[in-house]
Amino acid sequence: MRIRAKVCWTLIALFILSFLILIVVSNRFIEMETRTLEREFIHDSLDRTRALVNSRIQWLLSYTIDVSNWDATYELMRQDKESAQAYFDEDLPDDSLGFDAVLFFREDGELFHSQMLGEETDRAPFLD
DSSP states (O other): OOHHHHHHHHHHHHHHHHHHHHHHHHHHHHHHHHHHHHHHHHHHHHHHHHHHHHHHHHHHHHHHHHHHHHHHHHHHHTSOHHHHHHHHHHOSOOGGGOOSEEEEEOTTSOEEEEEEOSSOOSSOOSOO
8 A cells, every 4th residue: 555545544534533523522512511501491490380389379378368367257247246346456358458448248238347448548438
């Protein structure tokens, strides 16, 4: 074999070897970056899921508290107005529910109790 052929085969072998090294190194780099991106995506998804679950828990907690207050109010409405006044003074829903006023009617349409909630406004009071 002549020297020119040996040099040509050596260059071809070096080119193939360097190409294979390039492929292996780039695959390792791409694989590491892909794992990093997947890990970040999973962490972001978990954070969003955790935030959603926490918001649902907060909603359920406030709903449960509200419903329990209204259940107690229903039982209270079966009593007379005088014995119910202590409840209305202390245990009405708080301002965070966004109510401006609370009106309680009996089944026959009689107004049992009315009360303004929240900050005082310049609007006319409801049924005072």
